Amino acid sequence: MITVVDRVAVSTVDAAGTEHAYGHVVVNGDTIRSVGAGPAPAQTGPHTYVDGSGCLLTPGLVNTHHHLYQWATRGFAQDATLFEWLTELYPVWRGLDAGITHAAASAGLARLAVTGCTTAADHHYVFPSEGGDQFDALVGAGGRIGIRLHAVRGSMDRGQSHGGLPPDNLVEDTEAALVATEKAIEDHHDPARSSLIRVAVGPCSPFSVSPELMTGAAELARRKGVRLHTHLAETVDEEEQCQAENGCTPTEYAERLGWLGDDVWLAHTVHLSGDAVKRLGATGTGSAHCPTSNGRLGTGTAPVRDLLDAGAPVGLGVDGAASNEDGGLVAELRQSVVQARQRGGPKAMTFRQALWMATMGGARCLGREDEIGSIEPGKLADLALWRLDGVDHAGITDPVAALVFGPQPPLRLLLVGGRTVVADGELRTAPADDLARELTAASAKLIEVSK
Numbered sequence: 224m225i226t227v228v229d230r231v232a233v234s235t236v237d238a239a240g241t242e243h244a245y246g247h248v249v250v251n252g253d254t255i256r257s258v259g260a261g262p263a264p265a266q267t268g269p270h271t272y273v274d275g276s277g278c279l280l281t282p283g284l285v286n287t288h289h290h291l292y293q294w295a296t297r298g299f300a301q302d303a304t305l306f307e308w309l310t311e312l313y314p315v316w317r318g319l320d321a322g323i324t325h326a327a328a329s330a331g332l333a334r335l336a337v338t339g340c341t342t343a344a345d346h347h348y349v350f351p352s353e354g355g356d357q358f359d360a361l362v363g364a365g366g367r368i369g370i371r372l373h374a375v376r377g378s379m380d381r382g383q384s385h386g387g388l389p390p391d392n393l394v395e396d397t398e399a400a401l402v403a404t405e406k407a408i409e410d411h412h413d414p415a416r417s418s419l420i421r422v423a424v425g426p427c428s429p430f431s432v433s434p435e436l437m438t439g440a441a442e443l444a445r446r447k448g449v450r451l452h453t454h455l456a457e458t459v460d461e462e463e464q465c466q467a468e469n470g471c472t473p474t475e476y477a478e479r480l481g482w483l484g485d486d487v488w489l490a491h492t493v494h495l496s497g498d499a500v501k502r503l504g505a506t507g508t509g510s511a512h513c514p515t516s517n518g519r520l521g522t523g524t525a526p527v528r529d530l531l532d533a534g535a536p537v538g539l540g541v542d543g544a545a546s547n548e549d550g551g552l553v554a555e556l557r558q559s560v561v562q563a564r565q566r567g568g569p570k571a572m573t574f575r576q577a578l579w580m581a582t583m584g585g586a587r588c589l590g591r592e593d594e595i596g597s598i599e600p601g602k603l604a605d606l607a608l609w610r611l612d613g614v615d616h617a618g619i620t621d622p623v624a625a626l627v628f629g630p631q632p633p634l635r636l637l638l639v640g641g642r643t644v645v646a647d648g649e650l651r652t653a654p655a656d657d658l659a660r661e662l663t664a665a666s667a668k669l670i671e672v673s674k
């Protein structure tokens with residue numbers, strides 16, 4: 224089936240930064256056939272025609288870090304440090320089960336979709352022993368909403384009795400975690416070009432995971448040909464603990480355990496020395512930059528300008544909704560610019576660099592730069608069509624500025640592999656009323672069981 228988006232401003236985010244003030248895109252099935260300036264070539268066969276006048280077409284946005292289950296636990300620990308916040312929330316998450324995770328993940332993915340997101344990474348690391356198959360529930364939510372999911376099978380094996388932060392009853396046995404992670408890859412990972420579900424390996428963080436699990440996870444991921452993800456260098460508390468326990472920085476610790484490389488992307492990377500920035504760049508290690516979450520938890524501002532200059536892939540992430548109640552990706556475009564400029568002045572980040580991070584930068588973090596992240600012939604047709612003709616944006620001189628720094632525009636159309644997931648601002652793959660009803664029940668159940 225052919226779809227034509229015509230008479231539209233196009234920001235392709237290709238390597239040359241090509242933009243068309245008045246252009247077109249033609250989609251054939253799940254793939255972009257052509258993109259160019261001026262009106263679309265006439266189509267002879269059956270096709271769907273979209274008049275994009277007054278709109279901006281961008282690649283679908285890529286979210287590189289999330290904890291979708293947290294959609295059921297928003298609003299907690301509002302004025303806490305990361306360690307205080309985790310300590311308050313671990314006992315609540317102890318009540319997670321497959322049904323709650325499915326409802327929370329479905330709602331969280333729906334929120335991402337209506338903010339222009341076509342690919343999302345989710346890091347799920349809380350597996351209470353009586354919680355059922357939560358990973359299966361997460362994967363099912365991805366299929367239900369219809370955006371591409373990179374489901375990271377997380378893990379924690381370092382409870383408080385071993386110097387970790389989580390309670391002992393919330394961590395897994397090291398070997399059991401590795402076995403379950405391998406099973407998750409075998410059950411769900413699809414390496415195909417047009418894949419809607421890929422699995423990655425993700426022990427949670429140095430303060431909740433043993434070095435044995437970190438090295439075992441790296442070995443497993445490389446044996447299976449999947450990617451690696453963890454939290455790193457998020458707070459000063461983490462840095463101090465790492466120095467006390469290991470005599471090195473979190474980045475040095477990660478390198479010692481085999482956790483730097485172009486098959487790794489790290490969440491946060493806020494506290495990095497100049498040498499650490501260089502190591503991430505030299506090794507091609509990616510960063511999932513989560514500016515709103517960093518702001519809510521007051522952890523600091525990540526050295527994103529320096530990372531980009533060092534050649535490191537940087538994508539944007541919303542992080543879990545318990546530390547970012549918005550859960551939408553457009554807000555992170557603005558936040559990334561604001562935080563970079565607070566660190567380095569008005570030239571530290573352009574609006575277009577923010578859009579690059581939210582698209583191609585994210586695609587690089589997830590190892591999909593040949594498949595998604597830009598509007599180019601042969602790539603998957605993951606596209607977001609934004610309306611800029613309403614009172615919020617009409618007359619603005621630059622459509623990219625309107626998207627990055629204006630109010631979130633109405634999302635007229637979201638295509639994932641050519642399939643409509645959002646139209647006229649509404650999710651078309653699942654009834655929003657059902658998602659809200661399920662989420663309300665899931666949140667109430669979680670709070671009830673944690674009392």
Ligand SMILES: [Zn+2]
Nearest residue numbers: 454490542543
């Ligand atoms: Zn996180």
